[in-house]
Amino acid sequence: MPTYEYRCTDCENDFSLTASMSEYDDGLDSTCPDCGSAHTERRLGSVLVSIGSSDSKEASAGGCCTPGSGCC
Numbered sequence: 001m002p003t004y005e006y007r008c009t010d011c012e013n014d015f016s017l018t019a020s021m022s023e024y025d026d027g028l029d030s031t032c033p034d035c036g037s038a039h040t041e042r043r044l045g046s047v048l049v050s051i052g053s054s055d056s057k058e059a060s061a062g063g064c065c066t067p068g069s070g071c072c
């Protein structure tokens with residue numbers, strides 16, 4: 001199941017919620033577990049960054065540019 005990252009704007013506590021897609025569509029209860037505030041916002045980006053970096057690593061390791069191949 002996907003994990004959704006949230007931050008409380010009242011106490012700046014970071015927390016994550018694990019829920020299925022249907023539970024997320026119904027509306028998650030993203031109340032801050034620390035102070036109970038409903039003032040929370042979704043955090044984005046960390047998962048996408050890690051996927052992108054591993055992809056670029058594989059691409060640069062392959063190719064025809066081996067020593068003696070003469071293509072570059």
Ligand SMILES: [Zn+2]
Pocket residue numbers: 008009010011012013032033034035036037
């Ligand atoms: Zn809070």
